[in-house]
Amino acid sequence: MRYLAILKDSLVQTLDCKSLYVMLIISGLFILLCASISYSPLDERGAIQGTVESFRVVHHVKGLDVQTKLLNVTLAIGDVTKDESQNRPSYAFRLTVTGADEWRKLVRTWDAARRMAIDKEGKVPDIDVELDEELEKRFLRMRFRERMIPEATVARVRHDGDVREFDVTIRPASAGTFAGAYRVNIMFGAWSEPLKSPFNVAMFLFVIQSFLSEWCAGLVGVGMALMFTGGFVPNMLQKGSLDVLLARPVHRVTFLLLKYLGGLTYATITSVVFIGGSWLVLSARSGVWNHGYLATAGTLIFFFAVLYSVGVFFAVVTRSAIASIIVPFIVWGGTWVLDLVRKILLKAEVAMPKTVGLLLDAFYYALPKPSSLNDVNGYLMAKGSFGAALEGAEMQIPDIAWAPVVLSQVAFVVVMLALSCWIFSRKDY
């Protein structure tokens, strides 16, 4: 009962904050904007044309990042013949590729990327070596598979200077529309644009959701939540206010931990409303239910929990709302820079004294890791959006080191809260 009372008190405090309503209204506007986005499929020929155009883009993994290359090759389809004699329709057409050099680079880069053969400088092996027909055909078959078209028959019919022609027959995984060519309508149709290659709906959603999760919620949302909740614990610790509480038959540690949970309640409400609401409307409108984006709500709450534990610690030490608000921002900025510097140094394989490397690692593992948590978010969303397609194409999104990122930050929260509790339980007020 006592524990619920403290949580309820935090909720009352949260609901009393006008800031919560401001954040909920802003979230509502974003959700409305998301709800205004709709997609209309193009006709089948347009869909197939959009699909083959997307082949011009190739991705390869470099460290934790996915590098994207767009090659200047023209891929055009001729008339499409549809065969509906079987349970799933098939489509036959001629594909004309113009731009032999760029075509060669495209296929070689794709091939090297899937074999993880691209070196750290981005050099692609055999990039100048002429393509053989089998590799070209494999490229086309696999690229169709990535676009949920598991069956593709390819025959090269022309190989003449700058131009190549292929006779292609494809059979998509479902009798529905193609995934790669849609018209996107924003603000309930006030602005409308066809989704051009390399975007399909999933990719378009990925970009929107990345923006919402990393910038709107991850930066602005967490920042606002830190500002608005920074006063919770210092308010409790105010002279006169604290005396009334400490005279109750409740352990001090209980008060502090439940007040901390009260702050998390605020972050949880706003995150769940913002991410959950935008996920629901974006998914319902697009038909792409990216559970990875939904999972970033958890990451955001976790990230807030890490920084908020810093605020609670400084609140207990100083009883100052200003310190409790400002210090988490300083820690956030400082560790973001540190995280980034470490990442750059690791990527560049800069030779540095062993002690410096050890110190960087020590700070990295001991402190919050905002940049790495962004990577986790990106991974979750990418996995949610493209996991099935990539796995179908026998490709994997590279795993990131979850355990060190998450566990070290859990340890950080535990240490900060344990120190806060220890000080709070011993201090005279």
Add this chain to the structure above:
Amino acid sequence: MPVIEVRDLVKHYNNVRALQGVTIAVEKGEIFGLLGQNGAGKTTMVKILLSIVKPTSGLALLLDRPAGDVRAREKVGYLPEDHRFPEYHTGESALDYYGALSGVPGPERRKRIPEMLKLVGIEDAGKRKIRTYSKGMKQRLGLAQAMIHNPDVLFLDEPTDGVDPIGRKQIRELLVYLKSQGKTIFLNSHLLSEVEMITDRVGILELGKLRRLDTVANLTVQKDIYELKLSGSFDALMPEIQRRVKGLRRIEGGIEVDVENQEKLNALIDHLRANNVALAGVTQKKQTLEEVFIKTVEERGPGAAPATT
């Protein structure tokens, strides 16, 4: 058995000796007043009993449990000086919160909250946010939160602070009523006239040391000073009276005398009667608690700084 007991209680804040070996025991059903200047150690003592402050040494027992024991606070209510209630609460929701923290079950809270608000005279403001309350209303709410869980012991630090004279009278009556219900009340106050009116015993702290501890009656009595109400002319006898006493002062309808002992008083009365001066009444002179307090403090010097180690 005392419900509040401190023995040789010592508290040092860095180099400030806030309490220097204080020993007090308060019995059940008693209203005890602790007096002292600012910084005398009154609030520190209460805070030690409520485990808000840790003692440096000595013993502090509350309802027969060590002061740090959480269970000791289950039947204790506290109104601190300069209290500040969360302004996002209404009067009702604040009482609900504090009641729940003190372990009062929901149905009982729903019954007690209106009762408490009525008892302290703010029943019409229960649904208003505390931020709209006046200082006096907050003080009344403070009393209500201290009583919401029907505690056996109440610690009240300046309970009438900011309350108008009518409100102060109501609070005094409330405290007397609580005493009649068997509650023990530990009162810190600067308003000595009020303390004198309602307390059974008083302790006077000065610079962390307990200087006086006694009933109000014993503290205020002035030994060997009497007021004699006389009828008839006694002007001619004044020189002889002056010779027989240590001090003499004319008052309306008689004299005030300071005698060495009761025998001298009886001899003086005999002398007056022998000279046809009738005695209408004899009263032992009392002093106010304020006078006692000031006298006690002035023995050391008013406004002296707290002792340092």
